[in-house]
Amino acid sequence: MAQLEEQMIGNDDPRSQRERIIRLAAEVFRGCSVVFDEDQPPSWLRFRIDAPPPLSTILGVSGHYHMSEIADKSDEQLRALLRATAPAFAER
DSSP: OHHHHHHHHHHTOHHHHHHHHHHHHHHHSTTOEEEEOTTSOTTEEOEEEEOOTTOOOEEEEOOOEEHHHHHTSOHHHHHHHHHHHSGGGOOO
């Protein structure tokens, strides 16, 4: 039981979910970067996808997501959410 509780805490951990978004965004948007809105409370996520240098274009902005919403998504579901953020720039 304790192991399951530790796993659930890890899934809702803001750092691990941010790292997961960065990792999956690197697959969906080659060379782009993820910039998180630091004005959000720790349990909420909002981010944007920036084009690779030398461009300084914002490709897309996410909605507001509670950490548990992101944690509940599979990697494929999260990739789909990322693609929807900036579909014209996503790798297929």
